[in-house]
Amino acid sequence: MSDGVEVSVVLPAYNEADTIEETVRVTLETLDSFLPAGAYEVIVAEDGCADRTPEIAARLAREDDRVRHVHSDERLGRGGALEYAFERARGETLVYFDTDLATDMRHLEELVESIRTDGYDVATGSRWLPENRADRPAKRGIPSFGYNTLVRTVLRSDLRDHQCGFKAFDRTALESLLPAVGDEHWFWDTEVLVKAQRRGYRVKEFPVDWTPKGDSKVDIVRDVFGMGSQILRTFWELSVSPRITRRVSLGAGTALVVVALLLMTQYLDPQAVLTRMAGADPGIVLASALVYAVSWPLRGARYRDILSSMGYREHWGFLTGAVFISQTGNLVFPARAGDAVRAYVVKARRSIPYPTGFASLAVERVFDLLTITLLAGVVMVALAATGSADQLLVALTDGAVGATRPPAGGPLSPSPPASASPPSLQ
Amino acid sequence: MTAIVASARTDRNFVRRTVGALSDDSYADYVAGVVERFVGDVQTVAADASAFGRVGGASLLIWSLDVVTAIVVFAAFGVDVTLAVVAVGFFAVSVGNLAKVLPLTPGGVGLYEGAFTLIMAALTPVGVATALSIAIVDHAVKNVVTIAGGVASMAWLNVSLTKAVEESQSAGDVEVEADD
Structure with a gap:
């Protein structure tokens, strides 16, 4: 293969033994119709496939020197596989599209030439521009429209369609963008487009004819947890975290x-x-302080048990002190900065390495969270069983908090104010 | 939560199987990875049954004492400590402590009192004013004990809090990724 490769087309393939050969053939044919021979390459980026895709891709690469096969044993995810393949591509114009060929291949020339000759940094096909004809069933259209509207408003993007698998990049622009792209999966597409716009790169969005292929059921893990968390992460990164400091x-x-x-x-x-x-009776308040104080050596002893399961034996007295200092830190500093103080104390005074310090804290926090949730949950269930949960609901909806009820009769009645008569528990 | 403990006591593939049953996408691996890291932390202790029992038992005792502290404060305000009040106390203190998980104010001051007052006022006839008073005193008692212990420990172990925060921040930056 000559060194004159200008355009690299990456075909991300995951378990596509049935279609990959035909896809490669159509791609080569289309590229050949508008590019000089030797100016392009097709890379099958096969991402940890479990079927025969790797063998087919390897054979295609052997038979045709315009075809290359990039293989990964480990599944990298959509974005990860694309990045992996682009790193190994030779062209200055980097292109990828979905191997189901849902986008009409007659748009490939416009996609490539937008970068190669028109000087755009990023080009993407769009199924949502007013002039395009991609009429699709509502079960696909509504989630997609909702997603893109969310990205447009939350991440302030000007594009109509972010997830269309039909994109091209200028190598220099993409290489400077990729270090800032955190997602390695489906959100990679959106994140690249959003960050390219933020950095002032020239982005072209053009309408494409698109025919839905296969079944596109909504995948709850991918669409809600995956994509949702990534939108939030990017929003936080671009819009919130530059503005907030600890103060x-x-x-x-x-x-x-x-x-x-x-x-x-x-x-x-x-x-x-x-x-x-x-x-309030000061004597009893003092007694409550003593009760609470008893829980502290227990915290020290518990921390000793956690550390000893990680192979470090320390005295509970010292550890009680360390817990005290870190909890005081949590009171003084926001965002639980005190937790890190404990890792420092055990490192500085007992040479327990930081990774162990942080891991032991995580264990302790998990136990705390589980215990508190357990306590709250058990009582909640008990309240529901005795019908008191309804009382809570009624009280909440009645706005009980708005009215200071006079202490009146009933099984839970408080005694009159302490000054009037002695508290009943003395 | 139960699933986490259950998986911690059995094997971590459980997480991957459960998430995998919901989706075979590569995001499933990502989600499973996050859950696994969390489970892995508990597992360090859970692998050893007696350590799990000791740490779990100590946790129950510690947080029960947290509740008992609040109930003693009820008594200081002259509230009849009936079984029902104890039950509501457990609920109010636990939810108050859960509200403190949000890192909005130092030590969760305000969040604890708010959640505590809401539940006490709704489920017992003590009234909002008394519920809020109890919440404030209860949280103040706990914070005073914490600070007193903290100051004493700092003197004993010769640790400066500001220096500790500075030092741990630089180390923390490396570790936070593994701890989110």
């Missing part, structure tokens, strides 16, 4: 609580709360 999040959280407190005075007399607090 801003702390400020906003504290402002929220202050606003809540001010609103509370609208239906709750702060004086009444202060009076109640002043009426």
Whole structure:
């Protein structure tokens, strides 16, 4: 093969033994109709296939020197496989399209020439431009339209269609974009387009004829968890994280609580709360502090058990101190920065390596979360069983919080204020 | 949650099988990877049945004492501590602590009180003012004990909190990826 390759077409293939040979043939034929011989290559990017696709691709590459086979044992995902293949491509214009040939191949020339001669950095086919004729059944159209609208509004993209598997890139532009692209799966398409626009690259979107192939059932893991989490991640990365610092999040959280407190005075007399607090029995409050203090050596002992399962034996007394310091840190610093303090303390004073420190914290947090959820859940079930959950619902919907009910009769009745009569539990 | 513990006690392929049953897409691997990392942390301890029992038991005891602290505060406010109040206390403290998971304010101040008051006021006839007072005192008691212990421990172990945060931040940046 000559070194004059200008255009590299990547065909991402995953278990496509039945169709790949025909797809390669049509692709070569189409490229040959508008490009000089030797100016293009077709790369079958076969991504950890479990069927006969690798053998077929290898054979095609042997038989025709315009065809190359890029193989990965490990499944890289859609974006990962494309990046892997583009790295090994020789052309300056990098093209890929879906191997089901859902997009009419007569658009291939426009796709390639947009980059090769018109000087665009990115070109993408679109099924959603006003002039295009891709009429599709509603079960495909509605989710796709919803997704693209979400990307347009949340990620502020100007394009109509982000997931059309029919795209081309200028090598230099793509190489500078890829380090910023985090997704390696289906969202790769959208992320490349969104980030290209943010960086001011010239992006061309043109209408294509598109015929749906195969069944496109909604895949809950991919579409909701996968794509949804990726939209949120990109939104966070582009729009939120440049604007928030630790100080801003702390400020906003504290402002929220202050606003809540001010609103509370609208239906709750702060004086009444202060009076109640002043009426609390100081001796019993002190007793509660002692009860709480007992839980601390237990935390130290629990942390000792966690560390010892990781092969580090420390005294519970020292570890209680470390837990105390980290929890104090959590009180002073937002975003649980205190957790990291504990890893530092055990590293600085007992030479326990950071990875173990962080892992042990993660274990402890998981146990905390499970225990709290368990406690809340068990009581919730018990409340539901005794019918009290309905009471909670009714109370919540009645706006019980809005009205300070007078202490009246009933099985749960509190005693009158402490000053009037001694608390019943003395 | 139960599934996580169950899988932690059996084998981690369970996660991959469950997610795999829902989808065969490569995103399934991605989702399974995140869940596995989480399960892997519990598994370190869960692999050893006696360690699992000790750590789990200690956790129950620790958080029960957290609830008992609140119930003693009820008593300080002259609330009759009936079985029903104890049950609601368990619920209110647990939900309050869950609300603190959101890292919005230092130490979850405000979030804990809010959740606690909402539940107490709705499920017991103590009224909003008393419920809020109990929430504030209960959380204050816990924070005072924590800070007192923290300050004493810092003096004992000769640790400066600001220095610790600076030092751990630089180490944390590397580790956070493995901990999200």
